Amino acid sequence: MKVLILMGSPRLDGNTALICRPFMEEMEALGAEVRYLALAGMDIAPCRGCYACQQVSGEYGCPIKDDMYKVVDDIVWADLIVLATPIYAWYCAAPMKNVLDRHYGLNKFYGRGEGSLWAGKRVAILATHGYEREYACGPFETGIKRLCEHSGLIYSGLFSVRHVNDREDFASEEAVSGARAFARELMALKP
Numbered sequence: 001m002k003v004l005i006l007m008g009s010p011r012l013d014g015n016t017a018l019i020c021r022p023f024m025e026e027m028e029a030l031g032a033e034v035r036y037l038a039l040a041g042m043d044i045a046p047c048r049g050c051y052a053c054q055q056v057s058g059e060y061g062c063p064i065k066d067d068m069y070k071v072v073d074d075i076v077w078a079d080l081i082v083l084a085t086p087i088y089a090w091y092c093a094a095p096m097k098n099v100l101d102r103h104y105g106l107n108k109f110y111g112r113g114e115g116s117l118w119a120g121k122r123v124a125i126l127a128t129h130g131y132e133r134e135y136a137c138g139p140f141e142t143g144i145k146r147l148c149e150h151s152g153l154i155y156s157g158l159f160s161v162r163h164v165n166d167r168e169d170f171a172s173e174e175a176v177s178g179a180r181a182f183a184r185e186l187m188a189l190k191p
């Protein structure tokens with residue numbers, strides 16, 4: 001399975017990055033090919049809402065020529081896209097929100113363009129948060145489920161770790177074994 005982890009925290013070595021490590025290790029141990037992109041270290045502008053991407057078929061077509069093209073190439077390559085994010089204000093943090101908004105050119109629903117560049121792929125969430133799981137992650141998970149329905153993607157589940165005390169929360173036995181178990185669950189699915 002080809003797995004793309006989009007790590008959307010502004011903190012490149014923060015809680016979310018920490019919980020990605022055992023997840024990624026387990027995936028690789030099970031034979032996955034894994035690519036990891038730390039979005040905050042990339043040049044990815046917000047969507048301008050120009051709809052130019054909707055006028056072309058068979059290509060992404062965004063007029064902003066930045067690192068989103070690298071993300072799109074990796075999305076097209078992947079069987080499974082993992083959205084790894086801290087919950088900020090009941091949704092994902094800004095680096096991931098830019099990527100999610102810029103998904104537009106992967107679908108062609110609103111212009112002369114036709115087809116999809118990513119239908120049929122799987123999407124999963126790896127989240128970290130301060131509040132209780134459902135209260136914290138519910139709105140983001142609902143948004144991603146709807147994006148999947150809208151885009152013909154297969155929503156494949158969420159694993160999250162709550163930030164209660166400190167960094168140790170993300171290195172605890174429960175967090176690490178939970179992340180590994182989630183990796184195994186995803187690897188057992190059909191690409």
Ligand SMILES: Cc1cc2nc3c(=O)[nH]c(=O)nc-3n(C[C@H](O)[C@H](O)[C@H](O)COP(=O)(O)O)c2cc1C
Pocket residue numbers: 009010011013014015016017085086087088089090091128129130131132136163
């Ligand atoms: C600006 C900001 C907004 C946050 N908003 C929420 C929130 O809405 N819900 C929540 O459960 N936790 C919230 N948190 C807590 C973070 O999600 C949590 O500490 C997370 O583990 C940080 O991950 P990181 O180190 O990868 O950035 C917020 C933290 C910050 C800094």
